[in-house]
Amino acid sequence: MNVNIEKQTKPLLGEMVVPGDKSISHRSIMLGAIAKGTTSITNFLKGADCIATIDCFRQMGVTIEERNDIITVTGGGLRGLKQPVGILEVGNSGTTTRLLSGILCGQNFKSILSGDASLNKRPMNRIINPLSQMGGDIVSIKKNGCAPLEINAAKLHGIDYLSKVSSAQVKSAVLLAGLYADAPTSVTEKVLSRNHTEIMLKAFGGNVSTEDTYDGTTISVTPADELYASEIDVPGDISSAAYFIAAALLIPGSELLIKNVGINDTRAGFLQAVLKMGGDLTLLNALTSGGEAKADILVRHSKLKGTTIGGKLIPSLIDEIPILAVLAAYAEGETVIKDAAELKVKETNRIDTVCDNLKNMGAFVTPTEDGMIITGKEAGLTGAVIDPKFDHRIAMAFSIAGLIAKGETTIKDGHCVDVSFPEFFTYFKQ
């Protein structure tokens, strides 16, 4: 399905909410499924990725129901999962694949995980290596370091793992496997990646601790006898809010309030980057609930300037780089995005896909090994046919670019937004 986008000159005024956070939604199903009792989840994101997570656990005998917009997950405890009959289909979701692999390494049955064409090209040695060090029996079936993955029953040992990448998926896979190990497990990251697993594990009764160490941040988990059901209220997804924040920043006269957005420090780097660019953002009604910080975000149209986005900020805004690149194309001066080589191993190579599509719209952009350099264009961008290569973040970022570009923009295969934000184009039209 191609989506056509016309230039929009009317300001964005009023209030909105965005759907629940994808990372937290995945984890609420996973922990609910291995806990004893019934977990209830409100504001769960019904995006394709999180539905893939639900389907995988249903296939392992977990009862997951929806009533009045509340999802309930009835887990049978840490050892309550049953051997799946068929292949566990993880779709487009790296989070499902990597976190679930950590859990599956601790089970006493065989399982196979496989995804779509994009997922089956993404690197899995980053989890195969540490999980194998723990004694896990996990292999890439095609021996190419990618899914499909086959996992067999094994006894797990605790390890101290120094992660090469700041990746919450790697960290979480190891910590979840650590629940099933014979001794404590730790993961050290140079820069702390999103910490939703640690926060939620505590809510389910897990014993997790975090400390600053010489090498960065070390997160430790002790083997658990059981986890216990909890109640999770998922905050709005800052990654989804980012597109509308960007639209309001770019369209003159806009003043938009986005309510109930997750602003966990390890996730909210986008807000810091926008502030560095001179964006007018105000946080209102900030509070912490279930360990996760949230707030309403008031955003007003702003004249943006170029900046450097790199270093420690990168893990906290990694999924927002496509939309930051769009903002940079409209900012005054040069924006350098660096230390973001991880972009190459997402749903697409996001350095190439962003740069190619920005160039199509007439932007001044140069890809680099670990990011890109963008020089803002006073005359603005011109509408174009955008090929997001089935990458939801690229489709949404360029829909916003199309809103302010001259002429018409067409987003090819726009339905790929279903992965993280199925109602995106409905919100967009409103």
Ligand SMILES: O=C(O)C1=C[C@@H](OP(=O)(O)O)[C@@H](O)[C@H](O)C1
């Ligand atoms: O743990 C998570 O929920 C996620 C972690 C990030 O990936 P990495 O762990 O590969 O950095 C992010 O890009 C992804 O959208 C969701």
Ligand SMILES: C=C(OP(=O)(O)O)C(=O)O
């Ligand atoms: C990279 C993403 O997700 P995942 O790794 O779960 O596929 C994303 O949502 O941008």
